[in-house]
Amino acid sequence: MLRRVVISRGVLLGMLLAAAPCAHARTRPAYGGTLHVEIAGDPWQRGTGIARRLVMDGLTDFDAAGTLQPALALSWKSDNNDHRWQFQLRAGVVFQDGTPLSAANVVASLNADCGDHCPWNAARVLGSTVVFTGEAAMPNLPALLASDEFLIALTAKADGSTPAGNIGTGPFRVTGFASGVLQMAANDNCWRGRPYLDGVEIRVHRAVRDQWLDLSVGRADVVEVPPEMLRQARQQRLNVVAAQEAQLLELHVDGSRALANPMLRGAIANAVDRAALANVIFQKQAEPTASLLPEDVSGYAFLFSTTRDMNEAFRLRGGLNTPPLLLSSEGGAAMQLAAQRIALNLKEAGFNAQTTAAEGRQADLALRILPMEARKPAYLLALLMREGGEVAPQGAEYGSSTELYRTERDFLASHTVIPLLYLPRAYATGPRVRELELDVDGSPDIADTSLEDAP
Secondary structure, rough: OOOOOOOOHHHHHHHHHHHHHHHHHHHHHOOOOOEEHHHHHOOOOOOOOOHHHHHOEEOOEEEOOOOOOOOEEEEEEOOOOOOOEEEEOOOOOEEEOOOOOOHHHHHHHHHHHHHOOOOEEEEEEEEOOOEEEEEOOOOOHHHHHOOOOOOOOOOOOOOOOOOOOOOOOOOOEEEEEOOEEEEEEOOOOOOOOOOOOOOEEEOOOOOOOHHOOOOOOOOEEEEEEEEHHHHHHOOOOOOOEEEEEEEEEEEOOOOOOOOOOOHHHHHHHHOOHHHHHHHHOOOOEEEEEOOOOOHHHHHOOHHHOOOOOOHHHHHOOOOOOOOOEEEOOOOOOHHHHHHHHHHHHHHHHHOOOOEEEOOOOOOOOEEEEEOOOOOOOHOOOOHHHHOOOOOOOHHHHOOOOHHHHHHHHHHOOOEEEEEEEEEEEEEOOOOOOEEEEOOOOEOOOOOOOOOOOOO
């Protein structure tokens, strides 16, 4: 027989107040412990490499909302109608080996990043500032410098020797790599402050099924959830954190060889079945798009039709023929299946496309995934256009939505870049992990993560 226990309102309130400090203590982040992460790819891969932003910083950065913020550069200003920019470096920052951050090693790192393809004509040292100059206006340079491409790494030590590995100014430093595990320790001298974790171990080239198995038995704390497996992960009740529209799947077309004729490129753009890619290959976890910028960012994405138009594809191709086309894809099995599906679409339009999993610039068509690193329309457009080999004009930074639309429309009209899908980026976490959040591009913010059982 159950006995009813009656607690007065005052006693109950006292119990809740007494419990509040304990609950707060349990949720307060704690220092210590090693986070075990598993990934299928390369931790240093540009755009998706999970280790890059743990070890290196940029001159600028995007916060979780996609807003541009100071990083290694404390401030910046432009003159001469954005043909010249000057970035003031943050004082007191040191690399993880103790080398002071200077304008000279920033310039050396940036020039090593892009070589002859930098968005500036010259970068030079002026005291504690870095000065960029360009023949063309560079209105979006602060945003470009926040991208994964331009993270700062030490290129030469004080004695002139070349570092053996990646040395940056970020929250973690590399301590070793053995048996497929990248080991990193907390950078106690990080200018952002010490991270909560003592260390991070990243097991690389691990199949997703194996990652999930390790998560289930406690060998892993954070594992990947590819877009095509996101529904399955939720059905299995994994603790999933996801960022929607974090990546853009695009088809990059080489317009210099077999597809130099813009009519052929237009035929390809109309032949691709985006809905089939989203629904079949990516299990309805992707959103078809014919625009670079999402609707909630630009407000005009609906003006770009995502409907497949085979009549228009046949009209544009006409009697034009091409040699067999090579279609490459980056990533795992889903990307290869997507490439095969596109090859079938092109065959229906009269093209002969052969797929390859190997990346290479010699491919006529390349299926790529690009990170959506910003949310301000002008900044995101500039980042994505640079990936396509173009520079957003000055009006794209300061103009209206109409000018932005015209800029994107004119860029996409050449069909050298064909947007296909917006893809989510997601991870599953184990019970030890506290408050793992994703940045705007879907990368995990490990520097602000802590462990439940940290000492």
